Amino acid sequence: MFLAVILLILDPSSFILAQEPPILGQPRDYSGAVGSFHVTMRATPTEVAVEQPLRLTVRVQATRVPPSPWTLRPPRRPRLQEQPWFNERFHIEESRTDQPDREFPSELAWEFDYWLRPRDTEVAQIPPLRFVYFNPAFVPEWKGYMTTVANDGAERHSIPIYVRAKPAFSAAPLEAAPDLFVLPADTRFLDRPYSAEFPSLVVLGLLVVAPPLACAAWYVWWRRRYPDAARLARLRRGRAARTALKGLRGLAQLDAVERGTRSASIMTTYLRHRLDLPAVEPAPAEVAAHLEHTGVTTELADKTAAFFRRCDAVRFGPPDLANRDDLADVATQLIHALEMELWSRQAA
Amino acid sequence: MTLILGAALQEADASPHAPLYAQARAEFEHGARLRDTDPALARQHFHRAGEYFDRLRQQGVHHPTLELQRGNAYFLAGDVPRAILAYRAGLWLAPHDAALRARLADARGQVAWSTTDKLGQPPEDNWPPWLPRVAPEVLLGLAGFFYSLFCVSITRWGMTRWSGWLESGAVTLLLTIAATGGWLAQEWQRGREKQYPVVVIAEDGILLRKGNGMAYAPRYDTPLARGVEGHLLRQRGDWLHIELASGQTGWVLRQWVVDDPPSTAPGANASG
Numbered sequence: 001m002f003l004a005v006i007l008l009i010l011d012p013s014s015f016i017l018a019q020e021p022p023i024l025g026q027p028r029d030y031s032g033a034v035g036s037f038h039v040t041m042r043a044t045p046t047e048v049a050v051e052q053p054l055r056l057t058v059r060v061q062a063t064r065v066p067p068s069p070w071t072l073r074p075p076r077r078p079r080l081q082e083q084p085w086f087n088e089r090f091h092i093e094e095s096r097t098d099q100p101d102r103e104f105p106s107e108l109a110w111e112f113d114y115w116l117r118p119r120d121t122e123v124a125q126i127p128p129l130r131f132v133y134f135n136p137a138f139v140p141e142w143k144g145y146m147t148t149v150a151n152d153g154a155e156r157h158s159i160p161i162y163v164r165a166k167p168a169f170s171a172a173p174l175e176a177a178p179d180l181f182v183l184p185a186d187t188r189f190l191d192r193p194y195s196a197e198f199p200s201l202v203v204l205g206l207l208v209v210a211p212p213l214a215c216a217a218w219y220v221w222w223r224r225r226y227p228d229a230a231r232l233a234r235l236r237r238g239r240a241a242r243t244a245l246k247g248l249r250g251l252a253q254l255d256a257v258e259r260g261t262r263s264a265s266i267m268t269t270y271l272r273h274r275l276d277l278p279a280v281e282p283a284p285a286e287v288a289a290h291l292e293h294t295g296v297t298t299e300l301a302d303k304t305a306a307f308f309r310r311c312d313a314v315r316f317g318p319p320d321l322a323n324r325d326d327l328a329d330v331a332t333q334l335i336h337a338l339e340m341e342l343w344s345r346q347a348a
Numbered sequence: 349m350t351l352i353l354g355a356a357l358q359e360a361d362a363s364p365h366a367p368l369y370a371q372a373r374a375e376f377e378h379g380a381r382l383r384d385t386d387p388a389l390a391r392q393h394f395h396r397a398g399e400y401f402d403r404l405r406q407q408g409v410h411h412p413t414l415e416l417q418r419g420n421a422y423f424l425a426g427d428v429p430r431a432i433l434a435y436r437a438g439l440w441l442a443p444h445d446a447a448l449r450a451r452l453a454d455a456r457g458q459v460a461w462s463t464t465d466k467l468g469q470p471p472e473d474n475w476p477p478w479l480p481r482v483a484p485e486v487l488l489g490l491a492g493f494f495y496s497l498f499c500v501s502i503t504r505w506g507m508t509r510w511s512g513w514l515e516s517g518a519v520t521l522l523l524t525i526a527a528t529g530g531w532l533a534q535e536w537q538r539g540r541e542k543q544y545p546v547v548v549i550a551e552d553g554i555l556l557r558k559g560n561g562m563a564y565a566p567r568y569d570t571p572l573a574r575g576v577e578g579h580l581l582r583q584r585g586d587w588l589h590i591e592l593a594s595g596q597t598g599w600v601l602r603q604w605v606v607d608d609p610p611s612t613a614p615g616a617n618a619s620g
Contacts, residue, residue, distance in 0.1 A: 047603050053399055055406065115403070162603065169391035170426055174383040180420050181380040183373055189411040190365040190404075194441050198535060199488065207488075211496040215503040222507055276510060294511060 033075035128157035240273035260314035372400030459575035468576035556598025560587035
């Protein structure tokens with residue numbers, strides 16, 4: 001009881017029984033709509049062959065909300081099959097339900113679709129739809145049943161269409177691959193949208209920005225995690241030359257063969273640290289190829305290869321070759337030349 | 349397998365499009381049953397099936413599978429223009445679909461091209477047969493993947509200063525450019541087809557005119573055959589200004605072409 005009192009205060013209209021249009025004077029084709037309405041029609045396509053379908057869309061829109069205590073009531077689906085003008089001219093396919101196919105609440109509009117197939121080529125237009133509604137503003141009420149036609153107020157109430165003769169189908173034998181005559185059983189595609197639209201700017205922006213941002217964050221984290229790593233990388237390269245040169249200076253007391261062997265080894269180690277030479281005991285040609293690949297001039301690469309060939313000759317050749325060149329000095333000069341070229345390239 | 353199929357069919361039965369698809373399938377299968385005994389009636393049923401597939405499309409079902417079935421229905425009905433239209437619509441959605449391409453080639457093979465010139469003939473497909481066609485989304489994904497690898501390579505080079513990372517970066521950059529270029533080319537083509545929709549000549553012997561009226565002289569002496577494809581450039585009343593696949597342009601009456609209305613097209617209004 002207490003709740004009923006509260007409800008009465010808050011929403012008195014909830015205790016008022018819904019008004020019904022009067023039976024007196026109600027036309028047989030009354031649509032059930034209460035209010036004031038405007039009806040339009042549109043068709044697509046407007047050129048078809050006999051018995052080919054076209055879609056007719058009827059749009060019913062309320063122009064005024066009825067006065068209290070009446071409430072706006074939407075129409076039931078107009079039945080074209082009950083309108084002789086339509087039935088005589090078209091085979092009509094319409095939904096069995098009274099519900100509209102589309103609703104537009106903000107516009108107070110409802111749309112109904114029909115599929116019409118013209119019966120013959122004499123059909124030249126879609127006749128205007130007759131629509132009956134109840135407008136409670138009239139006194140007495142039974143005078144409130146109003147009849148309008150679609151597109152009332154427009155130049156033409158009907159929609160002109162062009163109907164071609166029915167195409168003749170060939171009686172020639174149907175020859176095609178057997179799989180063409182079979183439809184697959186899987187019909188899930190009916191509700192599976194196939195997105196073919198251009199990706200949104202947000203997605204594209206993410207694709208462009210996300211990888212470099214992630215890598216930048218990774219680099220920052222790496223610098224913080226290994227603060228000396230970058231410096232060590234640079235140092236490794238500078239240290240390689242210092243270590244090699246120091247090692248070469250220490251070969252003075254050794255004999256020529258031993259000096260050649262150690263020079264080659266020191267040079268190889270230097271090239272591995274400085275220029276990432278992969279081989280442990282590289283052939284001269286391999287050295288030249290790797291140096292050229294890293295951008296060293298051909299002349300310098302050839303000199304380095306020649307150094308390694310002389311080292312091999314000293315190690316494996318006749319003893320008289322051993323005393324001709326001080327390979328440690330040659331190696332020292334090569335290292336200086338390489339460092340100069342590499343640093344000048346880096347500065348550039 | 350039966351259980352899965354049954355579940356799939358049950359799921360499809362729950363679809364709001366299922367009743368219409370069932371009608372299309374019924375017409376199609378009826379046509380298939382009659383193909384040997386009454387080819388003319390069979391073609392009629394296939395055409396009806398195609399019309400139901402059209403309605404599904406207008407209801408908003410956009411899928412290459414639907415377009416393939418729609419094209420096949422019209423192809424079997426002998427309506428080559430509508431078949432070509434359906435296959436082109438499917439290829440717009442899925443440019444990489446081999447089945448649609450094969451069907452389109454078969455449909456084009458039914459067109460009675462002119463023997464004197466190449467008016468209206470589509471350009472030859474120079475795509476290498478050994479190179480697979482890739483879906484646009486796959487190309488975009490590859491571009492993103494290679495781009496990510498490029499960023500990683502440059503970052504690792506910054507960390508180690510090892511030249512191998514620079515080489516890796518160069519290779520992945522080239523691959524990124526290639527994938528992005530391929531994707532952009534496909535998207536440009538699809539964007540163009542969206543802006544200038546495909547139309548297909550529906551009758552034999554149509555002449556392209558210099559203007560929007562029968563009073564204008566024909567632009568070319570060679571008449572167009574049923575099935576010649578073009579793009580709609582603009583429309584004036586009942587006349588369409590189209591560009592053929594071979595590049596020529598001209599005007600043609602609307603009733604002599606077929607096109608696919610978009611699913612939300614309002615159509616004609618009596619007052620308009």
